[in-house]
Amino acid sequence: MTTAALVRDLGVALAPDRVRAGALELALYERDASMLTGQASVVCFPTSAGEVSAAVRVCRDHGRPFVPRGSGTGLAGGATPLGQVAPVVIVTTKMNKILEVDSEQRFAWVEPGVLNLDLSTAVAHLGLHFAPDPSSQQSCSVGGNVANNSGGPHCLLYGVTSAHVLAMEVVLADGSVVVLGGIDPEPEGLDLRGAFVGSEGTMGIATRIAVRLTPLPPCVATLLADFSTIHDAAAAVTGVIAAGIIPAALEMMDATIVEVVEAYVHAGFPTDAAAVLLVEVDGLRGGVDVCTSDVEAILKAHGAREVRVAADAAERAAWWKGRKSAFGAIARIAPSYYLHDCVIPRTRLVDVLDEVGRIASSRDLVLGNVFHAGDGNLHPLIVFDRRAPGVLEKVHEAGRKIIETCVAAGGSLSGEHGIGIEKREAMDLVFTEVDLEAQKWLRDAFDPEGRCNPEKILPRGGSRCGDISSLPPGAWV
Amino acid sequence: MTLRLDPDELAACVSCGLCLPHCPTYRATGEEMLSPRGRIAAMRAVDAGAGIDDAFDRMMQTCVQCRACETACPSAVPFGRLMERTRQELAPRSVPAWQRLGYKALGSHRSLVGLTVLGGAAQRAGLVPHALARRLALPKLPMRQARLVPTGVDVWLFTGCVMDAWQRRVHESSIEVLDALRVGVALPGPGAACCGALHVHAGLHDEAVRLAGRTMGAFPGTAPILVDSAGCGAALKDYGHLLGRAGAAAFSARVFDIHEWIASRADQLPPAIDGAPRRRIAIQDPCHLRHVQRADSHVRTVLRPYGELVELADEGRCCGAGGAYSVLQPELAGLIRTQKVAAISAVEADVVASANPGCSMWLGAAGVPIRHPMEIVADAAGLHRRRWRPGRDRKMSRWLASSGKFGSGWKR
Numbered sequence: 001m002t003t004a005a006l007v008r009d010l011g012v013a014l015a016p017d018r019v020r021a022g023a024l025e026l027a028l029y030e031r032d033a034s035m036l037t038g039q040a041s042v043v044c045f046p047t048s049a050g051e052v053s054a055a056v057r058v059c060r061d062h063g064r065p066f067v068p069r070g071s072g073t074g075l076a077g078g079a080t081p082l083g084q085v086a087p088v089v090i091v092t093t094k095m096n097k098i099l100e101v102d103s104e105q106r107f108a109w110v111e112p113g114v115l116n117l118d119l120s121t122a123v124a125h126l127g128l129h130f131a132p133d134p135s136s137q138q139s140c141s142v143g144g145n146v147a148n149n150s151g152g153p154h155c156l157l158y159g160v161t162s163a164h165v166l167a168m169e170v171v172l173a174d175g176s177v178v179v180l181g182g183i184d185p186e187p188e189g190l191d192l193r194g195a196f197v198g199s200e201g202t203m204g205i206a207t208r209i210a211v212r213l214t215p216l217p218p219c220v221a222t223l224l225a226d227f228s229t230i231h232d233a234a235a236a237v238t239g240v241i242a243a244g245i246i247p248a249a250l251e252m253m254d255a256t257i258v259e260v261v262e263a264y265v266h267a268g269f270p271t272d273a274a275a276v277l278l279v280e281v282d283g284l285r286g287g288v289d290v291c292t293s294d295v296e297a298i299l300k301a302h303g304a305r306e307v308r309v310a311a312d313a314a315e316r317a318a319w320w321k322g323r324k325s326a327f328g329a330i331a332r333i334a335p336s337y338y339l340h341d342c343v344i345p346r347t348r349l350v351d352v353l354d355e356v357g358r359i360a361s362s363r364d365l366v367l368g369n370v371f372h373a374g375d376g377n378l379h380p381l382i383v384f385d386r387r388a389p390g391v392l393e394k395v396h397e398a399g400r401k402i403i404e405t406c407v408a409a410g411g412s413l414s415g416e417h418g419i420g421i422e423k424r425e426a427m428d429l430v431f432t433e434v435d436l437e438a439q440k441w442l443r444d445a446f447d448p449e450g451r452c453n454p455e456k457i458l459p460r461g462g463s464r465c466g467d468i469s470s471l472p473p474g475a476w477v
Numbered sequence: 478m479t480l481r482l483d484p485d486e487l488a489a490c491v492s493c494g495l496c497l498p499h500c501p502t503y504r505a506t507g508e509e510m511l512s513p514r515g516r517i518a519a520m521r522a523v524d525a526g527a528g529i530d531d532a533f534d535r536m537m538q539t540c541v542q543c544r545a546c547e548t549a550c551p552s553a554v555p556f557g558r559l560m561e562r563t564r565q566e567l568a569p570r571s572v573p574a575w576q577r578l579g580y581k582a583l584g585s586h587r588s589l590v591g592l593t594v595l596g597g598a599a600q601r602a603g604l605v606p607h608a609l610a611r612r613l614a615l616p617k618l619p620m621r622q623a624r625l626v627p628t629g630v631d632v633w634l635f636t637g638c639v640m641d642a643w644q645r646r647v648h649e650s651s652i653e654v655l656d657a658l659r660v661g662v663a664l665p666g667p668g669a670a671c672c673g674a675l676h677v678h679a680g681l682h683d684e685a686v687r688l689a690g691r692t693m694g695a696f697p698g699t700a701p702i703l704v705d706s707a708g709c710g711a712a713l714k715d716y717g718h719l720l721g722r723a724g725a726a727a728f729s730a731r732v733f734d735i736h737e738w739i740a741s742r743a744d745q746l747p748p749a750i751d752g753a754p755r756r757r758i759a760i761q762d763p764c765h766l767r768h769v770q771r772a773d774s775h776v777r778t779v780l781r782p783y784g785e786l787v788e789l790a791d792e793g794r795c796c797g798a799g800g801a802y803s804v805l806q807p808e809l810a811g812l813i814r815t816q817k818v819a820a821i822s823a824v825e826a827d828v829v830a831s832a833n834p835g836c837s838m839w840l841g842a843a844g845v846p847i848r849h850p851m852e853i854v855a856d857a858a859g860l861h862r863r864r865w866r867p868g869r870d871r872k873m874s875r876w877l878a879s880s881g882k883f884g885s886g887w888k889r
Binding site for chain 2: 028094121138139260326332336
């Protein structure tokens with residue numbers, strides 16, 4: 001059936017003015033915050049679960065795949081439309097209401113388009129917040145957090161999104177609406193909620209989400225330590241964890257990153273340091289005081305030149321704003337970046353960071369490191385100008401080497417950004433054929449016809465080990 | 478046709494999306510077409526040869542040009558410049574004759590005042606159709622206004638177009654506050670009739686340059702030029718860039734937002750009158766004060782002695798007025814205003830302070846009790862009691878008389 005008929009039927013199912021097929025608008029939905037592009041046939045904006053279900057049914061009737069999309073801040077191409085036929089992009093940004101807040105049982109039902117930070121702001125007067133805090137939290141949606149099982153600096157202590165989602169209402173690939181999980185501590189049956197969180201839109205579209213709300217900590221201390229070598233900073237991270245302290249957050253930024261974020265936030269970051277650590281401890285006042293002095297001693301013992309404690313909430317906010325703006329500030333160096341999201345054992349931080357640095361410098365590439373050091377979730381970021389001749393090949397090669405290095409150190413592919421398109425061809429570096437087959441069965445159980453966000457996560461048939469430069473046709477990095 | 482934008486400035490957007498929640502049109506709609514990231518992607522497409530169509534034109538014309546995206550952008554994409562340049566290329570196809578006539582009238586103070594009197598008479602005779610009045614968000618236009626009287630030569634006060642024609646009482650308050658600081662105020666001649674800000678926003682570059690040249694001529698000497706309209710202040714401070722001349726940059730360096738200038742002398746401000754109730758003052762940050770002049774903190778410094786300051790929870794998002802925006806894009810502007818009014822009513826303030834005439838008219842038309850910070854200071858310090866007569870200004874008498882909340886009677 002033609003695209004015109006598809007547009008007409010979607011217009012009947014939703015409203016004609018919320019179904020778009022103009023060339024310019026389609027082009028804006030051909031990518032997310034990654035640099036991998038696809039092609040959409042139609043973009044539509046439902047406002048209710050009923051409309052999402054109706055849109056999915058129209059897609060089924062027309063034999064079209066569909067791609068759910070929230071704010072489009074994903075970094076792995078999860079919302080990039082790919083398929084044998086160009087998919088319909090179903091955008092949830094107009095479903096942005098907080099439906100119910102239960103401050104006694106501490107949960108809230110929200111629509112998927114609610115922004116992560118908006119939710120925390122809306123419940124702050126109750127002394128509560130939504131704990132997962134990805135760096136894009138001001139822009140990213142709760143639905144996107146569910147799809148990617150998003151992390152964030154404070155997930156070191158509080159756990160990633162999956163630990164904060166109680167239940168979801170989901171529209172499945174055939175248009176039926178089901179509820180996975182429940183508010184009760186032990187919902188009946190299999191933990192399908194757990195299977196759905198992190199499925200990157202390949203099992204359906206969440207249309208209502210029950211999230212856990214976490215009390216705001218009574219006392220918080222934030223420390224900023226600067227080091228003259230990355231090596232020392234990495235050793236200090238291992239030292240803190242080895243001492244049995246789990247801070248609320250433990251983040252590292254190297255000199256490349258500190259320079260660009262300081263130019264943006266003017267927060268007083270030491271621009272002459274090789275690396276800085278941002279450590280936050282929270283809890284009851286007494287515990288925070290003890291932890292703060294313990295952490296300070298450990299940092300100093302590992303060669304910190306200076307350890308500062310944020311004087312007030314404004315200084316703390318400025319430090320975090322700097323940390324959370326890092327990716328966006330990269331264009332101050334060069335307009336493109338290629339970023340990995342590997343997680344490695346914390347005991348291997350020192351040697352893996354050294355090796356990653358060598359991989360970049362031996363190819364004359366600029367490398368920045370800004371990452372969740374406390375849980376070993378690296379974000380090595382190669383910064384380049386794609387307009388320079390020959391640079392793409394070097395970037396690809398370095399990216400592949402970085403992944404291989406991390407996997408060889410006992411690491412995994414992704415901590416929080418998801419696999420999407422970007423890392424799917426590296427899946428068989430860490431999973432056996434049997435593992436991948438099992439993942440495919442699970443996905444087929446939810447979406448037997450393969451219409452939900454196709455060509456994501458699982459490697460395409462025939463692809464082999466770590467060939468990440470075999471990006472889809474039309475993709476650019 | 479291309480936009481001839483600087484490729485490096487366009488390339489500086491890494492599409493991270495951190496601007497999205499700060500953009501008023503994205504907030505109102507959730508659509509990439511109406512977001513800074515989407516608009517930059519579209520500009521890139523046009524400069525790569527995609528051609529300009531109606532969809533592109535609408536994307537650009539629906540931008541309020543609040544420049545909140547610039548404050549939010551970690552990579553410092555100069556979005557305002559890109560948009561002004563784009564509007565300039567689009568102006569021949571996008572700005573119809575009736576709009577050009579309107580922009581022309583702003584530059585001629587005599588016609589503006591004449592039209593104001595005509596409009597005021599029509600309002601009083603009930604001749605202005607309700608729909609038109611709503612779309613223009615006009616206040617009750619004054620038929621007669623007291624002439625402003627200069628008090629000295631220490632500083633200039635920029636008087637401007639609609640502000641002087643419709644809100645001269647703000648200028649009166651500014652002069653009274655400066656008088657209390659023992660600062661003499663000089664007033665410009667008719668050359669300073671319009672700063673040209675709206676012309677820059679509309680892409681009418683040549684007219685903007687003409688008005689800028691004329692305005693500069695109206696402020697001879699070296700005295701500081703104080704501006705009590707945020708949008709005008711931002712425009713005057715940008716003359717160096719607009720005209721690209723050293724003389725213009727030197728002129729811009731003399732320009733201060735009035736709060737910015739007074740804030741460094743805040744310790745000399747007169748005290749609030751004895752026994753006056755301490756009011757809850759909500760601060761509405763005009764975008765061009767917060768994101769362009771970055772002078773929003775000074776308004777707080779100046780107002781702090783006179784009430785309890787209340788911050789809105791929307792991080793200073795735009796109200797939708799945007800110069801001529803509320804007239805040209807009434808539907809989107811209305812959606813944006815609805816969100817702003819919700820943020821204002823959530824804080825239960827007695828009065829809302831806004832340092833920009835466009836915002837105060839647009840929000841005032843929605844029933845928000847809004848005053849210029851200079852008026853609030855002059856009221857609270859009792860600086861214009863001699864001028865004020867009960868019953869002449871109902872809104873002001875209500876504000877002075879009520880000790881309770883304004884909130885209940887607001888229209889949404």
